[in-house]
Amino acid sequence: MPIQNKYNSDMDDLGEACKDYKLHLTILFCIIISEYIGVIALDIAGVNIVLMPLLYSLVLAIAFYIVKPFTWINKTQSDESSAIMMLLVGPLLVKLAIASGQNLTIIFDVGLAILLEQLGNFGTIFIGLPIALLLGFKREAIGMTSSICREPQMAVVMDRYGFTSPETRGFFTVFLIGTVLGTPFISIMASVLAYVIPLHPYAYGMACGIGSASMNAAAVASLSAIYPQLSVQLEAFSGMANLIAMVTGMYVYIFAAVPLTEKLYDILEPIFAKFVKEEEINIEEEL
Amino acid sequence: MEIDLSFKMVSEWIGILLIFSVMAAIGNYVGYQYPFVESLIGMFILCLISLVGLIVEKLLPFDNIPAIIYISLIGLFVALPWFPLADLIIYYTSKVDLISLTTVLLAYAGVAMGKDLGSFKKVGLRGIIVTFAVIFGTYLGSAVIAHIALAYTGMI
Known part of the structure; x- marks a missing residue:
């Protein structure tokens, strides 16, 4: 089966994107402002919320798109940026991988935990699926909640359900929202959870490696802001967990996550159907 | 090929x-x-x-x-x-x-x-809530198992 991955398909815009200096200068402006502001730690009722520069750069960039005077940022630049993003994930992954490589000895000590921790990725099924059903999603819910919806699972869901199926639609809904909003969300969530549910920082460090480079980086940075003396270990553990999640992701997804989600769907759907009024869910045309 | x-x-x-x-x-x-x-x-x-x-x-x-x-x-x-x-x-x-x-x-x-701002509006809050639940579930599920495994093997 030919497997399309996002890396190959979206790169047609790159030639033009290279030369679009106005776009790059705008981005550079967003970065300088964001990095200049730096990390802000808010103390709200004893819970330390860490705000990262990535959050400001996202908001600034969206503002540039929306606010009309900046006419040089429009749909073309939007397409170019999608293509560029796919490429920029690479150096981020290398940075994480180097953190793992240089600390391989301390990773061996906790190897068992990192392997077992992968099972925790099924947590999305037990928390996500009921919520999706409660909100009135049907078969879409299977695509949405059977995984974190990143690149390793993308080919599988299209291959298994077909490109126009509700499952694939659901998958891409979460993929799209996760790409943009997932990263700022996890950076704030990681800092809040560290206070609300005080598990060991190492455990949270491993949990950061969920198979998405940007989410991994954002979550680890939040944790490192709280536990600066552990930042080396946290980066190393998360990088290794992330690598394992990516390598095994596709197989775990085919053989375990999808069957488990379908089983749970068959059990839960009739129960929720009684409570949730029949709604026409139409998210077809926007994807 | x-x-x-x-x-x-x-x-x-x-x-x-x-x-x-x-x-x-x-x-x-x-x-x-x-x-x-x-x-x-x-x-x-x-x-x-x-x-x-x-x-x-x-x-x-x-x-x-x-x-x-x-x-x-x-x-x-x-x-x-x-x-x-x-x-x-x-x-x-x-x-x-x-x-x-x-x-x-x-x-x-x-x-x-x-x-994609238009499609974000259409998918709306429901899509965003589910996405956040997916991330939350994956993260917390992994952290709980990692914590148990670390404690069991005596690393923490």
């Missing part, structure tokens, strides 16, 4: 990665006071490894292994203590802060999101 790799494609990758390197190095100088030149060398190393991963993916005949896997494995390998250049690579890449790369990525993501 047909190798789908052109000079044009590689030069475009290099172009984007060069722009990214300069931006990230400036970001590191502003945000973390790292020396600009050292950050830039660090970025060049990170980008070079990504580039090798991208090219390897095109050259090897395994259709279902995405470039991100090659990139990660090469990155891991060159930082191992017995790799001759490991110290050099680790030194320069330590002048690039992990999160500074995400700042750049998310700026592009913001512009990329622009054209």
